[in-house]
Amino acid sequence: MTQTSTDAPVLHIKGLSGQRGAFRLTVPGLSLGAGQALAVTGPSGCGKSTLLDLLGLVLRPAAAATFRVMGQDVSALWADGARGQSGLAALRAGSVGYILQTGGLLPYLSVAENIGLSPRLLGQAVDRGWYDHLVTQLGLQDHLTKAPRLLSIGQRQRVAMARALAHRPPLVLADEPTAALDPATADRALALLLGLSVDSGAALILVSHDQRRIAGLQVPVLTGVLEKNGQTVRFVPPGAGDAR
């Protein structure tokens, strides 16, 4: 449907703002290509979750000059009623992979079935080579037939990564994926996620309040900065907020 050229951005945003209650955030500009990663950080309560909802296509933008995922106009889909909702669901299914803070696995499916959820929903055959690569890299080969509740939190989080990447979505959103892990496990998990995103050719957005750990990753960063009016948070590269 859309022409996919390697240099067309996966995510392209200009002048996006979102509102939840009295709280408002804006993203002046953001463009992310295949294989690129971006970290979003800021203190607790700065609106990272709201931004993630916007990018995750589950919160209607208050305004957007440009908001495209894989070339599709997200604002137009939000404006298109029930048909748009179906379109958004389809876009979420095909183009976005989600890694949640905790859980994100269905208790009644085995690890392998949880990983296969998105390909099944899309009616795709599982890409054997990619699946094996994911499972081996994440060290899950011995756990595939187990129920998620039998795994440790760290293992579950690795299953969640495999599930998010299984259908090779062009955009991967990770919401504090390591918050529940101990520091050593967290570092290993983040490294794996970054590596696998590059392998998959996905654009990765990593949301974390842990600015120290983000700094060590050496990826571009957007930070939430409260504007002088005290009501709007702007997500901008570090330093950009001070310049204005």
Add this chain to the structure above:
Amino acid sequence: MTQAVRPGFRQAVRLASRDFRHDWKVSLCLCVALAAVMTPLMVLFGLKTGIVTTLQTRLLSDPRNREVVVVGSYRLDAGWFSALAAQPGTGFVVPRTRSLAATLDVRVASGKAEPGLELVPTAPGDPLIPPDLRARPLADGTVLLSQSAATTLGVTAGSTVTGQISRIVQGQTEVRRWSLTVAGVVPEALFSRPAVFAPLAFLVAAEDWRDGREKPAADRLFASARVFAADLEAVAPLAEQLRQQGMEVRTRAAEIESVRLLDRSLSRVLSLLLGLAVIGFLLSLGASLWAAVERKRRDLALLRLLGFDGTALALVPVTQGLLVAAGGVALSSLLYWPSAAFFNATLAGTLAREEFVCRLDPAHYLIGIVLTLVLAVLAAAGAARKVAQIDPAESLREI
């Protein structure tokens, strides 16, 4: 885009069944709860159908229940008989001669004799005649005996007897005799009095001879008739019609009516029970499915986030409701059949062969299953609406 929606429906159904299996304890409880309501209802329906059917079969199998007995003496002509015979409600009608003239003395070669046996006119289609003799007219010189007459005379089918009538002409007793072959015997259950069943022509000839008529009258009048309705429903209207003509008639209407009344009142009671059960089932399954959505809200929101359509996910409670219904039907069927067999076995003494105390009409059984499945879908409607409205963003929040 659309091809992503299609597997969504299939996947939603699949996930619903997996969740149902995973939560098997809760699922089993729901199925057992349904079976606990359904099994007694099935047994009650089975008993009602079984008892009413048995009573109806008994009524139907006894042709005397269809008889409209004409009491007294009238003047009925050929036109009256052909008009009555032409009515759809009439099963069988044959004229009767005057009852005083309709007797026959019978003796057998051994010397046994029975004077003044009742002569009953018969014709093809007479419901009292054994089925193998009913279709064709009796041959000249053949009769049937009622069981009590045959026993007294010590004869069976195939025996030859002598029939005799007498008249007094100018102080002289004259006698007329026939050699008669016994074609068959009418069972005690159908006719208890000693009697001879003979073709109408025989009775007419006997009456004419007694009255001294040399040749049959062209426009003959008959005193009475033997009348049988076509079926049980036709008895009352037929009797009413004859009463309107000023005739006195008797039927077994009370027995027919009592079975019909039993059927009606049992149906009414069972409908009430069924109504209560339906409401209970709708509310309890509806509440359970609703609670399940509430309990699994985060999982369902996750599926919305992963791109499942709201309408596809609405199939989750619907599928689970249908699974509960199917499980409940299977369970209650498993419980019903032994119960029915138990009733039929313990009460077998009071039954003839081919009769049942407890019996479910396969059509009713099928209707019951379909009704349960439809109700399950209805019960799931509230939960389905709730699922369709779940905000996918809920899965992103810590709860």
